[in-house]
Structures are given as structure tokens and as C-alpha cells.
Amino acid sequence: MHGAHSHNYLNHEKGLWSWLTTLDHKRIGVLYMISVFIFFFIGGVFAMLIRWELFSSGQNIVSPAGYNQLMTFHGAIMVFMVIIPGIPAFLGNFFLPLQIGAKDVAFPRLNLLSWYCLMVGAAIAFMSLFFSGADTGWTFYTPYSIQTDTGTIWLVTGAFVMGFSSILTGLNFVVTTHKLRAPGMTFWKMPLFVWSLYSTAILQILATPVLGITLLLLVAERVLGIGIFDPALGGDPVLFQHFFWFYSHPAVYIMILPAMGIISELITTYSRKTIFGYKAIALSTVGIAAVSFFVWGHHMFVSGQSEIAGIIFSFITMLVGVPTAIKTFNWVATLYGGSVRFDAPLLYALGFIFLFTIGGVTGIILATIATNVHFHDTYFVVAHFHYVMVGGTLMAIMGGVYHWFPKMFGRIVDDGMARITFVLIFVGFNVTFFPQFVLGAMGLPRRYADYPVAYEALNKISSIGSWTIGLGFLLALYVIIHALKRGEKAGDNPWGARTLEWQTSSPPPHENFDKPPVVTAGPYEYR
Amino acid sequence: MFSSTAQAAPRSFMPIQGSTVAGYVDSLYAFLLIASFIACVLVIGGFIYFAIRYRRRSENDKTLYITHNNTLEFAWSFIPFVIFMVAFGWGWWVYDKMRVFPENALEVHVTGYMWAWDFMYKNGKRTTNEFTVPVNTPVKLIMTSRDVIHSFFIPSFRVKQDVVPGRYSALWFEATKTGSFQVFCTEYCGTGHSAMLATVHVVETEEYENWLQVDPYRGLSLLEVGQSVFEGRCLVCHSPGEDRKVGPGLGGLFGKQVLLDDGSTVLGDENYIRESILYPNAKITAGYPSGVMPTFLGQLDETELLGLIEYIKSLE
Ligand code: HEM
Ligand SMILES: [Cu+2]
Numbered sequence: 001m002h003g004a005h006s007h008n009y010l011n012h013e014k015g016l017w018s019w020l021t022t023l024d025h026k027r028i029g030v031l032y033m034i035s036v037f038i039f040f041f042i043g044g045v046f047a048m049l050i051r052w053e054l055f056s057s058g059q060n061i062v063s064p065a066g067y068n069q070l071m072t073f074h075g076a077i078m079v080f081m082v083i084i085p086g087i088p089a090f091l092g093n094f095f096l097p098l099q100i101g102a103k104d105v106a107f108p109r110l111n112l113l114s115w116y117c118l119m120v121g122a123a124i125a126f127m128s129l130f131f132s133g134a135d136t137g138w139t140f141y142t143p144y145s146i147q148t149d150t151g152t153i154w155l156v157t158g159a160f161v162m163g164f165s166s167i168l169t170g171l172n173f174v175v176t177t178h179k180l181r182a183p184g185m186t187f188w189k190m191p192l193f194v195w196s197l198y199s200t201a202i203l204q205i206l207a208t209p210v211l212g213i214t215l216l217l218l219v220a221e222r223v224l225g226i227g228i229f230d231p232a233l234g235g236d237p238v239l240f241q242h243f244f245w246f247y248s249h250p251a252v253y254i255m256i257l258p259a260m261g262i263i264s265e266l267i268t269t270y271s272r273k274t275i276f277g278y279k280a281i282a283l284s285t286v287g288i289a290a291v292s293f294f295v296w297g298h299h300m301f302v303s304g305q306s307e308i309a310g311i312i313f314s315f316i317t318m319l320v321g322v323p324t325a326i327k328t329f330n331w332v333a334t335l336y337g338g339s340v341r342f343d344a345p346l347l348y349a350l351g352f353i354f355l356f357t358i359g360g361v362t363g364i365i366l367a368t369i370a371t372n373v374h375f376h377d378t379y380f381v382v383a384h385f386h387y388v389m390v391g392g393t394l395m396a397i398m399g400g401v402y403h404w405f406p407k408m409f410g411r412i413v414d415d416g417m418a419r420i421t422f423v424l425i426f427v428g429f430n431v432t433f434f435p436q437f438v439l440g441a442m443g444l445p446r447r448y449a450d451y452p453v454a455y456e457a458l459n460k461i462s463s464i465g466s467w468t469i470g471l472g473f474l475l476a477l478y479v480i481i482h483a484l485k486r487g488e489k490a491g492d493n494p495w496g497a498r499t500l501e502w503q504t505s506s507p508p509p510h511e512n513f514d515k516p517p518v519v520t521a522g523p524y525e526y527r
Numbered sequence: 528m529f530s531s532t533a534q535a536a537p538r539s540f541m542p543i544q545g546s547t548v549a550g551y552v553d554s555l556y557a558f559l560l561i562a563s564f565i566a567c568v569l570v571i572g573g574f575i576y577f578a579i580r581y582r583r584r585s586e587n588d589k590t591l592y593i594t595h596n597n598t599l600e601f602a603w604s605f606i607p608f609v610i611f612m613v614a615f616g617w618g619w620w621v622y623d624k625m626r627v628f629p630e631n632a633l634e635v636h637v638t639g640y641m642w643a644w645d646f647m648y649k650n651g652k653r654t655t656n657e658f659t660v661p662v663n664t665p666v667k668l669i670m671t672s673r674d675v676i677h678s679f680f681i682p683s684f685r686v687k688q689d690v691v692p693g694r695y696s697a698l699w700f701e702a703t704k705t706g707s708f709q710v711f712c713t714e715y716c717g718t719g720h721s722a723m724l725a726t727v728h729v730v731e732t733e734e735y736e737n738w739l740q741v742d743p744y745r746g747l748s749l750l751e752v753g754q755s756v757f758e759g760r761c762l763v764c765h766s767p768g769e770d771r772k773v774g775p776g777l778g779g780l781f782g783k784q785v786l787l788d789d790g791s792t793v794l795g796d797e798n799y800i801r802e803s804i805l806y807p808n809a810k811i812t813a814g815y816p817s818g819v820m821p822t823f824l825g826q827l828d829e830t831e832l833l834g835l836i837e838y839i840k841s842l843e
Contacts, residue, residue: 065718137715143692144675144716231693237676238691271581273590280600302678303689304696307626311619318611325607326600328570333599335577337591342582350574357570361563368614370621371556374541374685377678377713441556442537443682445713448721452709454537527592 008410008507023108024510029094030408031115036082036090037477039122043077044473046070051432051466057453067449068135075138076155080162081122083393084251087258088204089114089169091400092197094408096173098501098508099191101182101517106175110168117165125158137447139248140215142229142240146222153219160215163208166254170204173197182500184519188282191499191523192275195282196261199289203250203257207293211247214240238303245296253292255389256356257285259396260327263349266399267331269497270346271338274524277330284323291320301372310369317367324360328353343495344418348399351426355391359384362437377447380440386433398425398476405480406494410507411487414479421476428468435461499523537682537709545683545708545729546700551621552685558617562610625686628699632667633660639670639677639690642719644710645828652742655828659728660702661735667699678714681727689714702729719824744830753838756831764820767842774820775812778842786813800836 009026019027050070053060062070093111097104105111128134132149134156145152177198181190190198217228218240227233229240260281268275275281297305297313331353340346362384366372375381398421405413435458440446444455451459493502498521504513541553635658636647646658660666670679672692679698680687688698702708712723730738744752757767764773784792785799788811793799802809804827807820827835 064721068715068718068720135717141676141715147675148717231691237693271590272583272588274592274594276593277595277600280595302687304691304694307622311622314618315615318615321611322604322608326604329600329603332570332573332577333593333596335574335581337593338577338581339583339588339590340578340581342578346578350578353574354571357567361559361566364611364614365556365559365563368555368559368618370552370618370625371559372618373622373625373687374552374556374682376687377680438539441541442539443542443680443709443711444537445680445711445721447715450721526590 006505007509008505009510010409010507012510021112023104023112025093025097025105025108025111026408026508026512028111028115029090029092032085032090032093032118035115035118035122036086039077039081040473041477043074043082044470046074046077048466048470050074051463053449054451054459055463056460057451057456059450062449064449065135068137068447069133071447072134072137072155073129076125076134076159078389079138079251079255080125080159081118083255083389084166085118085169086255086393086397087262087400088173088197088200088254089118089165091262091397091404092173092193092200092258093169095404095501096176096194096197097180098407098504098512099194099499099523100177100180100185101500101513101519102176102180103511103513103516105172106179107172111172114165114168114172117168118162121158121161121163121165123158124161125155128152128154128158139244140218140240141244142218142221142235142237143231145218146230150222153222156215156218160212160219163212163215166204167208167212170201170208173201174205177201182517182519188279189519189522190282191261192264192278192281192285193258193261193499196257196259196264196285199285200254200257203254203289203292207247207250207254210243211251214243214247217243238300238305241300241303242296242305245299246293249296249299250289250292252385252388253288255393257289259352259393260285262396262400262403263331263352265497265499266345266349266403267334268524268526269403269495270343270349271335271340272496272526273334273338274522274526275330276333276336277326278522278524281327281330284326287323288320291316291323295320298367298372301369302376314367314369314372318364321360321364321367328357328360342419343402344413344415344422345399345403347419347422347426348395348402351422352392352395352399354426355387355395355429359387359391362387374443375440377445378440379436379444379446382446383433383436383440386429386436390433391429395425398422401480403495404501405483406490407501407506407508409484409487410490411483412490412494413483413487417475417479417482421472421479424472424475425469428465428470428472431465432462432469433465435459435465498525541685542682543704543708545681545704545706546685546702548621548624548700549683549685549703551624555614555617555621559614562614566607625698628667628697629665629701632665632699634667634669635660637668637670637679637690638673639679639712639723640673641675641717642712642723642824643826644679644712644723644725648739650739650742652739653828653830655826656724657726657728659730659735659738661732662702662705662729664732665699665701667697669695669697671695675716676714677712677716677723680711680713681708682711683708687713702727705729705731749830749834749837750841751834752830753834753836756827756835757838760823761835774815777839780842781840785810787811788813788815788817797836800839801832804832804835 128151132151134152136145220226221228227235229235295317298317301310402418439458490506492506638645646654670690672690677690684700686698686700688696708727710725766776768778769776780795783795785795805824808817811817
């Protein structure tokens with residue numbers, strides 16, 4: 001890192017304290033990066049243990065109670081600490097201001113506060129491990145979450161605090177996008193990554209408070225005995241599910257929309273071609289965000305909600321499929337007539353399209369109400385959401401990290417090694433999760449600490465795949481650390497991209513641009 | 528624990544079709560799979576072809592400048608929309624069959640609790656973790672839970688419904704094949720979730736009628752129920768007197784202070800007896816190793832538990 005001689009945000013100030021009190025969005029982005037990587041590592045270790053336990057039928061390394069803790073912490077860490085902050089708070093923080101030609105976000109102090117919210121929330125959540133742990137699953141369904149061990153309260157409170165991190169980031173991004181765009185950058189000239197962060201930010205602001213209130217009610221019920229969700233106290237346990245999914249369905253779009261934004265950037269850059277259907281992609285992003293508020297009931301078809309409600313939710317969920325399909329076709333069409341270079345970021349983008357398509361079509365199978373009844377809460381659902389969250393979001397993060405690394409740290413990543421990480425992760429992923437669709441069709445329920453022997457063969461394959469993924473991510477970590485230490489110096493625009501962040505130096509100076517950019521053309525003018 | 532009866536092994540496309548709706552669900556699933564496969568071939572095949580066909584040959588490659596194409600974009604919005612609507616409508620049609628309850632269905636009451644299922648028939652017959660129904664007859668399950676939310680899932684019948692405390696939910700099916708089929712709990716409910724299994728036995732109507740009339744406990748007092756359970760399941764390890772077998776003798780236990788292996792004592796009352804049956808390792812009697820006695824959690828229904836307590840009370 002110290003090889004960069006020029007004056008830049010990394011050497012602008014020195015010492016740990018300068019990092020912990022920084023108001024620079026780039027440094028805050030780096031803080032998020034480090035935290036998210038660490039959380040991802042911990043969540044990944046839990047995942048490996050889960051797959052080890054499930055390697056064969058019968059009890060192997062942990063008791064059922066222990067398994068349930070692993071499953072809960074794996075899910076909660078990956079959702080609340082990795083996938084949700086992963087793109088907006090890390091890559092978004094770093095690149096949103098750069099892409100719109102701003103000096104920083106609108107509220108730098110809130111930005112730093114959001115990182116502390118995540119850290120404090122995470123610390124509270126991990127405290128749970130010292131108080132009997134938590135075994136509710138990341139969904140905290142009542143009344144189980146009211147009756148089980150008290151460690152649950154810590155995890156719930158942690159998730160509540162982390163929610164503020166997300167809200168503050170969202171608020172910051174909405175205002176930043178509206179107020180701080182460089183002269184000449186109209187909404188229709190914004191990069192698609194910015195569009196996606198903007199739509200996500202609206203979801204974060206509108207949906208996360210609902211989760212906050214719900215979790216607060218849960219804690220109030222546990223601690224004060226107020227009857228809200230617990231039938232023993234006169235409450236309604238299914239009400240919790242409505243509240244929870246009213247947040248958590250939009251939240252799945254908080255996870256995927258920014259990933260889609262990254263894919264648009266990668267596809268255009270590495271094919272040197274303007275995006276096909278810019279407006280369609282931008283508007284479908286906003287459309288998905290809007291409709292996503294009205295589909296929560298598709299998680300509850302068999303919960304006892306009325307049949308009519310189920311049918312309506314099935315219908316609206318189908319509607320979300322349309323803009324999703326549009327985006328996919330647009331990316332494919334963008335490649336047509338391009339000049340495609342197979343650097344690691346492009347491989348990750350193509351991997352995204354591959355896996356996300358499978359995740360999407362299985363989403364439709366789940367949205368079809370009669371088939372949902374069979375697949376709900378089986379491994380089919382587990383496979384579906386890993387295809388979209390890992391196959392989608394995580395692939396995009398990996399592609400984004402390799403793509404923007406030269407800009408963030410002024411150094412080049414070893415592309416050959418990066419491509420090997422792609423092969424390991426992509427192959428390992430399919431070996432791990434494809435069999436889970438079949439397991440689900442065969443009827444195996446999710447969140448099972450143990451399963452009948454008839455399901456063993458496919459579980460073994462799945463566990464073997466998980467080791468391959470693990471290896472891929474470890475290698476990726478090595479590649480990144482290696483590049484930080486030994487990577488060759490990067491030019492300002494190594495990929496020949498057209499968006500604004502590539503016009504400043506690598507790494508960028510403290511205030512991003514030496515002279516404020518003026519925008520005259522769209523973001524993907526490859527002519 | 529899973530190797531209960533002659534379970535039809537689950538098959539990889541879908542489990543055996545054991546009910547009237549199963550065929551409908553499977554045809555719909557087959558349609559969705561084929562449509563999905565075609566979509567994947569188009570998208571994945573498409574990008575692989577374009578990426579290779581238009582791979583970069585030199586740094587000065589000229590690329591096309593195409594911003595949009597209305598016809599194409601309309602087509603790839605409208606065609607998926609139509610397919611999704613077919614899936615939606617077809618799904619609704621099949622769902623209707625699942626959720627419109629036939630009138631004269633045979634009703635069975637189901638109670639879920641951590642971590643077992645109780646079944647109760649109109650004539651008072653009760654069973655735990657297995658139940659029997661006649662083939663080719665509509666059966667309606669009226670279900671509730673005693674503690675947290677559970678979910679009743681019979682893969683071979685393609686039906687599933689959450690079982691919620693404080694209210695009744697229902698599902699129905701008409702079995703079309705005789706045999707024994709797996710029931711899973713599919714709403715996460717804690718430590719024993721994956722062991723919360725049951726079996727449904729589908730038999731010919733006559734066999735069902737006979738089975739229904741056989742009630743092992745009919746006309747027995749609680750004490751007699753307890754004695755019969757004790758002799759069947761406990762006697763191997765516990766004597767009804769005070770002598771030691773694998774476990775301590777239970778004679779005179781009720782009302783006595785029991786010395787535990789950590790030096791404390793506990794009163795041998797109803798709660799202690801119940802706990803010892805359901806959670807044998809919670810308290811260990813001094814002089815005996817822990818972890819020897821299996822739990823009877825989920826294996827005894829409430830009547831049997833009360834019977835056992837009654838019987839142990841009576842032992843001198
Ligand atoms: C084409 C778009 C999509 C459709 C139609 C769709 C549909 C569905 C449906 C119907 C379910 C409920 C299944 C059930 O529980 O029975 C579901 C579950 C889920 N989906 Fe999607 N989905 C789509 C995209 C996504 C995306 C983009 C994400 C996240 C990045 C996502 C994450 C999830 C998660 C996390 C669950 C399971 C939640 C849980 O029970 O723990 N889905 N999806
Ligand atoms: Cu959803």
C-alpha cells in the first residue's frame with residue numbers, strides 16, 4: 001500500500017485513529033470492506049461446519065442443539081452482516097460519490113455512525129454466544145423465539161442496531177444522489193450502479209424501520225410479557241411473519257439490486273460496449289423496488305393466511321419476475337457485437353448471469369402456488385436463495401472487488417489467480433447447491449440437524465462441493481492480500497472504462513477529483 | 528430412528544404419487560421445469576455464444592453502438608409475462624383442488640407439540656406419531672399445536688400446512704395407494720425438529736375399520752393403562768419394587784426425597800416423574816450413570832404419561 005507515492009486518500013492521514021474517526025467515504029468503505037470480509041469468514045466457517053455435520057446421516061460433529069445454533073448464526077451473519085452491507089455500504093460507499101463526481105456523501109458523519117452501528121450491533125449479536133446462544137434461525141419466528149433460551153434477545157437486539165446502519169446508509173445515498181451530482185449529470189446520465197444504489201436506498205429507508213419495530217416488539221414481549229405475538233398471552237404468532245417478511249422481502253432486493261448494478265458496469269466495461277436498454281434497466285430497477293413491497297405473502301402460502309391472499313401474492317410475485325427477466329436479457333444483448341475480454345471480473349459477471357437465471361426460474365416455480373406447497377421449507381428453497389444470494393450477490397461482490405481493486409488501492413490483482421478463484425467458486429457452488437434442488441423435490445425439509453439415509457448421497461455431494469467453495473474463497477483472500485502487498489502499480493483507468501471514477505487517479509485523492517468533473521456524455525459511451 | 532416402516536424411498540423427480548392431487552402438482556412442475564430449462568438454454572447459451580463470438584481480438588476492436596430496440600424489448604417482456612401468467616393460473620387451478628375441502632371427508636384431529644404428533648379419531652381412538660387412513664377416501668386433518676408453530680408435510684401427497692398454537696388449521700387429501708408414507712415437520716421448532724416425524728399408513732377400508740375398533744386402552748382405568756405401558760416399555764430396566772436393575776427400582780419412589788448424583792435431593796412428585804421419562808438426563812439418581820436411559824419424548828401420549836405416573840404412585 002505504501003508504494004503509492006502520490007498524495008491520495010490512503011496516505012492523506014496516518015495511524016489507526018485517523019481511520020477510526022475518518023469522515024472520508026472511501027476510508028469508511030474500506031472499514032466496511034474489512035468488517036464484511038471478517039464476518040464473511042466467520043459465517044463461512046459456520047457453513048463448513050454445517051456441511052460437515054450433514055455429510056452423513058446420524059449425528060457427526062455436533063448435537064442437534066449445536067447444529068441449530070450453527071444454522072442460526074450462519075444465516076444471521078450472512079444476511080445481516082455480509083449480504084446486506086456487502087454492496088451498498090462497502091462498494092457503494094466507495095464508488096457512489098466517485099461515480100457521480102462528488103467530493104463525498106451528503107452526511108459524512110452519519111456515514112461513519114452507520115459503520116459504528118454495524119460494529120456495535122454485530123458485537124451485541126455475538127454476545128449472544130456467551131448467553132446460551134440463539135437457535136431460532138435468522139427469521140426469529142414466534143412463538144418459538146419467545147420461548148427459547150434468552151441468548152436470542154442479544155441476537156435480536158444486535159439485528160435491531162445493525163438495522164440503523166442500513167437506514168443511515170440509505171438516507172445518505174438518497175440525498176447524495178439528489179444533491180451532489182456533478183454539473184451535467186442528469187438522472188439519465190447516471191451509471192446504472194448509481195441507479196441501483198438509489199433504488200436500494202429507498203428500500204432501506206422504507207423497509208428497515210419495519211424490521212426494527214418488529215424486533216423491538218419481540219424484545220418487549222419477551223422482557224415485559226406484553227402479548228403481541230405469543231398466543232399464550234393473547235397474541236398472534238402469524239402476525240410476526242407478516243411483519244417480518246414485509247421487511248425481509250424488500251430486503252432480498254436490498255441484497256440483489258446493487259449486485260445487478262455492478263453487473264451492468266462489468267458487462268459494459270469488459271465488452272467495451274454501451275449498455276443495451278439503459279432506460280429499461282434503470283426503470284426496471286425502480287419497478288422491482290416498488291413491487292417488492294407487495295409480495296411478502298409468498299413466504300407464507302401455507303402459514304394459514306387466507307387462500308385468496310395467497311393467490312394474490314402469487315400473482316404479484318409473478319409480476320416481479322418480468323423486470324428481472326428484462327434485465328437479464330439486456331445484459332446478454334449487451335454482449336452482442338462487443339469486444340469481450342475475459343478478465344476475472346467479467347467471468348464473475350457471466351457467472352452471475354448463469355446462476356441468477358437458475359435462481360430466478362426456480363423463484364417462479366416457488367411463486368406458483370400449487371408447487372410452492374410442496375417445496376416450501378424444503379431444501380428447494382435453500383437452493384433457490386443460495387442461487388440468488390451467493391450466485392447473485394456474492395458473485396457480484398467478487399467481480400466488483402476485482403474490477404475496482406486497482407482504483408481502491410492503486411494496485412493490479414493477479415488476473416490468472418483471480419480466474420482460478422472464479423473456477424473454484426463457480427464449480428464448487430453448483431456442486432454444493434444444485435443437488436439441493438433435487439433434495440427439496442424429494443421432500444427433505446430445511447433446518448434439519450439430521451436426515452433419513454435415503455437423502456444421504458446427494459448430501460455428500462453437496463458437502464464435497466462446499467469444500468471447493470471454501471478453497472476458492474481462501475484463495476481469493478490470498479490473491480487480494482498478495483495484491484495489496486506486491487501488486488503492480490495500476491494506471492488510472494486500466495480497463496478503459498467510461499464512468500467518472502476512472503478519470504481520477506488511482507487511488508483517488510482525498511477529495512476525489514483534483515478539479516470537479518463536468519459531465520457531457522452518458523456513462524457508457526463506447527463508440 | 529428414521530428407519531421406521533416400509534417407507535417408499537423418495538425419488539429424485541418427485542416422491543411417489545400417493546394422493547389425488549399429486550399428479551396435478553407433478554404435471555405443473557414438469558411444465559415449469561421444461562419452461563425453465565428452455566429459458567436457461569436461451570440465456571446461458573446466448574451469453575456463452577456472444578461472449579465467444581465477440582471475444583476481443585485486438586485492442587482496436589470496433590464495437591456496435593446499439594442503445595435499444597423496442598420490438599425486441601417488448602418481445603422479451605411480453606413472452607415471459609405470458610409464461611408467468613400460465614404458471615400462475617395453472618397453479619391457482621391446482622391449488623383450488625388442494626384447498627376446497629370435500630364435504631363428507633373423514634376427520635382426524637392432529638395435535639403437534641415439541642416434538643411429536645398426536646392423532647385423535649372421532650371414536651376416541653388416539654395414536655402418536657403414526658396414524659391410519661383408508662385408501663380412496665377423502666381425509667381432513669384438523670390441526671393445532673400445543674406450543675410453537677409446526678408444519679405438517681406429507682411429501683408423497685404433496686400437501687403441507689402450518690400447525691399454529693391457538694387456532695385450527697386444516698388440510699385434506701385422498702390417498703390413492705396403500706402403504707406407509709413419511710410425515711415431516713417443516714416449520715423449524717427447536718432441538719427435536721428433525722426428529723419430529725410421523726408415518727401415515729394407508730390401508731383398505733375394511734382393514735381401517737378393524738384397526739379403528741381396536742383400542743388397546745378401551746375400558747381401562749388410568750392405573751391399568753400405566754401398568755400396561757410400564758410392563759411393555761419400562762420393566763426391562765426398572766423393577767416395580769425397590770431392587771436395582773439397569774436403573775433404580777421405582778417402588779416407593781412417589782413422595783420420597785431422591786438423592787441425586789450432584790448431592791442434592793429432589794422430591795419424587797408428578798413433575799419429577801414426568802421429567803425423568805421425557806428428559807432422563809436432566810436429573811440423575813445418585814449411583815447411576817447418566818446417558819443410559821433413552822428419552823420417551825414423543826413416544827408416549829398424554830394418557831400414557833398420566834397412566835405411568837398413576838401406576839408409579841401405586842407402587843410400594
Ligand atoms: C425472480 C425473482 C424471484 C422470485 C420470483 C422469488 C420467489 C421466491 C419465493 C416464492 C420464495 C418463497 C419460497 C418459500 O418459502 O416457500 C422465495 C424465497 C426466498 N427468496 Fe426468492 N425470489 C426471487 C428472487 C430472489 C432474490 C433476488 C433473492 C435475494 C437476493 C431472493 C431471496 C430469497 C430468500 C432469502 C428466500 C427464503 C427466505 C427464508 O425462508 O429464509 N429471492 N423466493
Ligand atoms: Cu420474497
